[in-house]
Amino acid sequence: QVQLVESGGGLVQAGGSLRLSCAASGRTFSRHAMGWFRQAPGKEREFVTVINWSGRNTYYADSVKGRFTISRDNAKNTVYLQMDSLKPEDTAVYYCAANAGGYVSTATGVYDYWGQGTQVAVSS
Numbered sequence: 196q197v198q199l200v201e202s203g204g205g206l207v208q209a210g211g212s213l214r215l216s217c218a219a220s221g222r223t224f225s226r227h228a229m230g231w232f233r234q235a236p237g238k239e240r241e242f243v244t245v246i247n248w249s250g251r252n253t254y255y256a257d258s259v260k261g262r263f264t265i266s267r268d269n270a271k272n273t274v275y276l277q278m279d280s281l282k283p284e285d286t287a288v289y290y291c292a293a294n295a296g297g298y299v300s301t302a303t304g305v306y307d308y309w310g311q312g313t314q315v316a317v318s319s
Contacts, residue, residue: 197221197293197308204289204313207281211317215276217291217310225269228294230306231276233287233315240290240303246274248297256301259285281317288312 203215217229230245244255244265253265264277274291292306300306 197224197227197295199291199293199308199310201289201291201310201313204315206316206318209281209283209317209319211281212277212279213281213315215278215289215291215313215315217274217276219272219274219293221272223295224272224293226295226297227307228297228299229265229267229274230292230294230300231265231274231289232292232303233285233289234312235284235287238287242301242303243289244276245294245299245301247299252299254299254301278315281315283317283319286315286317288314 198220200218228247231243234240246253246265262280267274290312291310293308295307
């Protein structure tokens with residue numbers, strides 16, 4: 196069992212930066228791939244980025260590539276999402292998720308555990 200708690204959301208102006216954190220409980224965190232997803236009002240939840248269990252393999256949605264960076268610290272059971280050059284269209288609730296299989300995937304269905312989400316709002 197893995198429990199996930201996101202933090203770091205807030206309101207920022209376009210062009211600004213935020214760093215989200217996702218703290219995980221459970222001894223098997225280091226075996227899980229960790230993903231970030233987001234959901235804007237009236238839209239479906241969408242993939243943002245993912246990092247495999249070791250941190251050596253990452254993948255990004257085209258919409259955030261070059262602006263967002265995912266990383267993890269297995270010693271701290273934490274995954275991070277550094278968001279730079281934020282745009283109003285990045286406004287959403289951001290969720291972290293854990294995939295016990297440990298591999299990179301963009302599909303929400305393969306993720307076993309989800310956090311409650313943290314709100315990110317980007318003003319123009």
